[in-house]
Amino acid sequence: MENALIILFGLTMLYMAATSRLMAHIRILVLQGILLFLICWFGMEKTDVLNFLFLTCETLLVKAIVIPAFLNKIVKQTHEYRDMEANIPHFYCLFISSVILFGGFLISDFNFPGIKMINPVYFGVSIAVIIISLILITIKHKILTNVIEFITMENGIFLLSLSVAKEMPVIVNLGVLLDVFIAVFILGLLVNRINKEFDGLEVTQLSDLKDCEYDD
Amino acid sequence: MMINLLLIFPILACLIMCIFKAKWMNNFFINVYALMHLVISICMSMHLPVGSSKYFCADSSNIVFMLLLSIVFMAVAIYNNGYIKHETTDCRRLRHYSYMMLIFVLSMTGAILSTNLGLSWVFIEATTLASAYLILFSRTKSSVEAGWKYVYICSIGIALAFVGIILLTIATGNMNSLYYHELMANAHIFNPFWLKLAFVFILFGIGTKMGLAPVHFWLPDAHSESPSPVSALLSAALLNSAFLIILKVYKITVLAGCADFGKLMMLVMGFLSLFITAVFVFHINNYKRMLAYSSVENMGILVIGCAVGGLAIYAAILHMIGHSLIKASFFLTSGNILEIFKTKKIKSVTGLLKTDKKTGWLWIASFLGIVAFPPSVLFISEFLMIKSMIFQKHYILCGLFVVLLTIVLYGLGKAVVKMSFGEPHEGKNYDENVKEVSFGMYFPQIVMLLMAFALGIYIPHFVNELINGTITGLAG
Numbered sequence: 266m267e268n269a270l271i272i273l274f275g276l277t278m279l280y281m282a283a284t285s286r287l288m289a290h291i292r293i294l295v296l297q298g299i300l301l302f303l304i305c306w307f308g309m310e311k312t313d314v315l316n317f318l319f320l321t322c323e324t325l326l327v328k329a330i331v332i333p334a335f336l337n338k339i340v341k342q343t344h345e346y347r348d349m350e351a352n353i354p355h356f357y358c359l360f361i362s363s364v365i366l367f368g369g370f371l372i373s374d375f376n377f378p379g380i381k382m383i384n385p386v387y388f389g390v391s392i393a394v395i396i397i398s399l400i401l402i403t404i405k406h407k408i409l410t411n412v413i414e415f416i417t418m419e420n421g422i423f424l425l426s427l428s429v430a431k432e433m434p435v436i437v438n439l440g441v442l443l444d445v446f447i448a449v450f451i452l453g454l455l456v457n458r459i460n461k462e463f464d465g466l467e468v469t470q471l472s473d474l475k476d477c478e479y480d481d
Numbered sequence: 482m483m484i485n486l487l488l489i490f491p492i493l494a495c496l497i498m499c500i501f502k503a504k505w506m507n508n509f510f511i512n513v514y515a516l517m518h519l520v521i522s523i524c525m526s527m528h529l530p531v532g533s534s535k536y537f538c539a540d541s542s543n544i545v546f547m548l549l550l551s552i553v554f555m556a557v558a559i560y561n562n563g564y565i566k567h568e569t570t571d572c573r574r575l576r577h578y579s580y581m582m583l584i585f586v587l588s589m590t591g592a593i594l595s596t597n598l599g600l601s602w603v604f605i606e607a608t609t610l611a612s613a614y615l616i617l618f619s620r621t622k623s624s625v626e627a628g629w630k631y632v633y634i635c636s637i638g639i640a641l642a643f644v645g646i647i648l649l650t651i652a653t654g655n656m657n658s659l660y661y662h663e664l665m666a667n668a669h670i671f672n673p674f675w676l677k678l679a680f681v682f683i684l685f686g687i688g689t690k691m692g693l694a695p696v697h698f699w700l701p702d703a704h705s706e707s708p709s710p711v712s713a714l715l716s717a718a719l720l721n722s723a724f725l726i727i728l729k730v731y732k733i734t735v736l737a738g739c740a741d742f743g744k745l746m747m748l749v750m751g752f753l754s755l756f757i758t759a760v761f762v763f764h765i766n767n768y769k770r771m772l773a774y775s776s777v778e779n780m781g782i783l784v785i786g787c788a789v790g791g792l793a794i795y796a797a798i799l800h801m802i803g804h805s806l807i808k809a810s811f812f813l814t815s816g817n818i819l820e821i822f823k824t825k826k827i828k829s830v831t832g833l834l835k836t837d838k839k840t841g842w843l844w845i846a847s848f849l850g851i852v853a854f855p856p857s858v859l860f861i862s863e864f865l866m867i868k869s870m871i872f873q874k875h876y877i878l879c880g881l882f883v884v885l886l887t888i889v890l891y892g893l894g895k896a897v898v899k900m901s902f903g904e905p906h907e908g909k910n911y912d913e914n915v916k917e918v919s920f921g922m923y924f925p926q927i928v929m930l931l932m933a934f935a936l937g938i939y940i941p942h943f944v945n946e947l948i949n950g951t952i953t954g955l956a957g
Contacts, residue, residue, distance in 0.1 A: 383651055395644065402637075408629070415637065422643055429650050436536070437659070440603030441643070447610050448636045455613075455629045462622045471626045474702045477764040 267307045268386050274300045274424065275366050275390040278397045281417060282362035283355050285348050287340050290413045291333045297420050298329025308427065315435060323423075323442050332416060332449055339453050340409065343460045348407040350467070358404055362397045369393025387428030394421030408459060408466050412452045419445050482532035483521045484539065487590055490514055491583035498579060504572050507579040508562050514583055515551075515558035518590070522551035526947060537594040542954025545947050546593045546725050549802060552932075553717040553809045554586055556925035557710045560813050563919040564710055567820060568618070578618060585611040585714065592722045598646055598659040601726050602639065605690055608719055609635040616707040627699075627706035634699040635690055642686020648679035649730075661729055668736035676734060677742050683730050684746055691723035693784065694754040697777045701761075704773035705825065709816025712769065716776045717809035721801055724783055728955045731787065747788035748878070754781025755885040762892030767825045769815050771896055772808070775851055778889050779804045785882065786866050793869035798948045799940075800862035806933040807850035807859065810926040814843045817922055818900075821914045827896050832905035837915045841901050843926045848897040850930060852890045856937035 277293050277300070284290065302324035309317065340346065351358065373389030398418035402411050456466065463470045494510040525531050525539040526548050533539060539547065561582075569575060588611050591604035609632060617628040646659065652675035656667050685696060692700040704712045734743040758778035765771045779800070786797025817840040822830050834841035853859035863886065870879035905911065936944065 399637075411633065415633070415640075418637070418640060422640060422647070425644060426647050429647055434597070434599065434659075437597065437599035437603060440600065440607075444603055444606040444610065448606070448632065451610055451613050451632055452629075452636075455617075455625070455632065458617075458625050459629060462625050471629060473623050473626055474630075474706070476701070476761050476770065477766065 267304060270300055270304050270307065271386050271390050271424070274304070274420075275369065275393060278366065278394055278417065279359060279362050281414075282358040282397065282401060285351070285355060287346055287348060287407070287409060287413070288337075290410065291336050291340065294333045294336070294413060294416060294420075295329050297417065298324055298327075298333070301328060301420060301423060304424070304427065316438075319435065319438060319442075323438075327442065327446055328416075328420065328423075332446070335450065335453055336409070336413065339456055342457060343409070343466060345407060345409055345460075345466050348405050348410045350406045352404050352406065358401065361400060365397050365400070366390075366393045369396075383428045387424060391421045391425035391428060394418070394424065406468050408468055408471075409456055411468065412449065412456065415452070416449060483524065484532050484534065484537050484594060487518065487521055487594075488537065488587060490517060491587040494583055495580045498576055502572075502576065504575070507572075507575045508558075508565070511558050511561060511579055511582055514586065515555045518586070519551040519555050522547045526943070536596060536600055537591070538596050539594060540954060541947075541950030542729070543593050543725060543951075545798060545802065545951045546721055547590070548947070549721060549805045550586070550589055550593065550718045552929070553714065553805055556809055556813065556929055557713050559921050559925045560713075560816070561710045563921040564708070564816055564820070567917060568708060574618070577614060581611050581614040582711075582714075585615060586718075587611075589718055589722045593725055596660055596662070598649070598661060598664070598726075598730070601729075602643055602646060605642075605687065605723060605726065606636070606639045608722065609639065609690070612703075612707075612711065612715065612719070615711040616703050618708055618711070619706070621706075624706040627702040631699045631703040634696075638686050638689025638696055640686070641689075642683050645679045645682025645684075645686055648675055648682060649733075652676040652679055661733075664733050665736055668733050669738070671733075671737045673737060673739050676737050677739055680730060680734050680739070680743055681746065684727060684743075684750065687723050687726050687730075688750060691720050691727060692754075692777050692780050693750045694757040694777060694781065695750075697754065697757070700777060701770045701773040704776065704812075705767055705769040709769075709812055709819065712772075712815070713809040713812035716773070716812055717805040720776060720780055721805060724780070724801065725955075727784070728787065732955055744788040744790070747784040751781040751783075751785035751788060752878075752881065752885075754778060755785075755882070755889070759885045759888040759892070762889055765892075765896070766827045768818070768827050768830070768896060768900065769812070769825050771827070771893065772811050772815060775811075775889070775893060776804075776808060778886075779808070779851075782863070782866070786862075786869075789866065789869050789873065789875065789878075791869055791873065793866045794952050795948060796862040796865035796869065798951050799865070799936075800859060802944075802948075803850070803858035803862060803933050803936065806929040807847055807857070810843065810929040810933075811847035811851060813922070813926050814840060814847055817918050818844065820918055820922075821911050823914070827900060829906070830900045831903045833901045836905050836911050837918065839923050840918065843923065843930070844897065845901050846930050846934075847926070848893060850933050852893060853886075856934050858933050858936035858940075861937055861940075 277297055281293050305320045369389040369392055373385040395418055398414045401414045460466055498506050525544050531539050588604045588607035592601050595601045613628055613632045616631055617624050652671045689696040731743050754777050758774045762774050783797050783801055786793040850857040853863045867879055
């Protein structure tokens with residue numbers, strides 16, 4: 266069951282690579298949040314109540330509700346509903362992402378030194394999700410999509426941290442959650458500011474600051 | 482107790498400012514915190530008990546970093562009193578600026594003092610978030626662009642550093658701890674494959690924050706667009722905090738027997754930083770951007786020193802001290818120039834010495850300091866590094882090092898000479914603007930430059946002991 270959920274989590278990235286609608290991206294974020302919650306639910310022992318409550322709050326509340334709702338609000342404010350001008354067509358995006366995900370599954374079968382410490386499927390899929398997110402950041406053209414891919418990367422890192430059968434101190438976990446949350450919040454505010462200062466939300470417009478040809 | 486005070490005071494101050502909203506409080510709390518920071522750091526350097534806890538502690542490895550942060554913050558606080566009132570009169574914006582300045586210094590303090598790698602990560606990410614507002618402060622189109630690049634690039638870099646931390650926990654085997662002392666004590670049993678992988682991620686991730694090439698792209702934008710006191714803090718304090726974390730992780734790789742791999746990675750990034758600065762510094766026509774590139778160069782020198790090892794590690798720590806003092810002074814003086822000429826363009830600034838003699842001489846002295854002109858302390862540190870490379874028979878590296886530094890010197894010198902000498906632009910009168918520059922906007926630079934040049938002539942016993950303590954704590 267757990268492995269099926271993880272594979273489903275990996276597959277959400279393919280949909281992310283193929284679609285240009287920002288609302289669909291946000292729905293995928295909700296889905297990823299719920300999947301991560303279910304992975305936690307099935308995967309971990311529920312003996313440590315504090316840690317379990319924390320993970321539930323992080324996945325279900327923050328990742329599946331608060332962040333998508335915030336991004337949804339920004340999409341409506343900025344009236345940017347599509348990311349059409351990706352550097353390469355969506356079909357190739359899908360192809361590249363599929364190859365990376367396949368690579369992730371191959372890693373799962375590979376016998377690493379010290380592999381006893383980690384769950385291979387978790388590890389392979391999370392590494393694939395992180396790499397796909399990074400590649401999508403370079404391919405997609407809207408800064409709002411970049412924020413969404415930053416969040417999927419964070420989700421991948423969250424899955425990676427679940428793959429290691431060890432726990433960080435609660436204070437570190439809390440700090441990480443708070444930092445990520447505030448980072449998304451600040452990026453969201455910046456998106457709004459950029460929308461006001463520049464005409465639109467294309468990454469290519471952010472090219473005023475140069476080493477030569479500087480003007481006040 | 483004292484450490485807790487350092488970490489709690491800014492939050493209390495923000496709460497008080499938020500409740501009372503009095504205008505006088507804005508600068509007052511920054512000054513009080515700066516003074517408190519300096520006093521507590523001096524207590525730490527005198528090895529007085531400051532109340533270490535499980536998560537935060539002052540030991541020989543981080544005292545130099547704390548002391549530097551305190552000195553730079555004190556200088557910035559004094560400068561800020563005169564500077565910020567020219568930026569805006571909007572009380573609300575000034576209040577937000579003060580909140581963020583306090584939280585920014587708090588997060589740097591946390592990053593330096595934390596005993597846990599995970600906690601250091603949390604604080605380093607917090608520095609990004611706190612300083613984002615400070616970079617955006619002028620609310621221009623270019624500052625929005627710089628702010629976006631800063632938050633986005635640094636957040637991704639730091640997220641990759643977190644991947645590195647997770648990989649490090651895999652390398653640790655059965656041990657379940659991220660405390661530095663436990664990691665160092667058990668480093669010999671770590672799995673080398675995972676440790677090397679973790680080091681790459683952490684070096685690139687935290688290296689993003691430290692401004693090492695090729696992940697330095699946020700740095701010139703952020704440093705040039707933020708208000709000058711913030712640029713000084715970013716360059717002279719924030720980069721050091723990130724450097725401390727890299728040093729600690731590097732020590733773990735050394736203790737685990739993977740020193741060669743770590744050295745190679747650091748040498749590559751260090752020389753790339755020097756190379757990038759040497760290439761870009763020639764075509765720059767924004768003087769604050771030029772200083773930012775100089776920071777990239779100096780961060781490169783620091784990691785090269787650590788990678789070369791031996792005497793060069795001593796030189797690297799000395800270089801960090803000198804760089805922080807001189808670069809803070811350089812950035813603060815650039816604030817004076819901006820105040821007088823109202824432009825960041827090198828071409829539009831000429832005859833600085835005739836327009837404002839004090840700013841002109843500070844600008845030239847800072848330049849001489851940063852390019853390691855004797856008796857600047859950077860001369861001693863770079864000389865020791867070169868000597869160390871020759872003794873270790875790294876002749877090619879040494880040659881490359883000297884050539885790249887000379888190119889950077891020429892690039893910086895060209896701009897500084899053009900700006901300082903000659904006649905001011907005809908038909909323009911800057912006298913009114915010069916009057917706006919108060920004594921508090923010269924004083925911190927003078928003190929810091931005096932310290933940097935005095936250290937170049939004589940390194941007092943206690944400074945030597947502090948540096949040696951750092952080396953045994955971090956690199957031994």
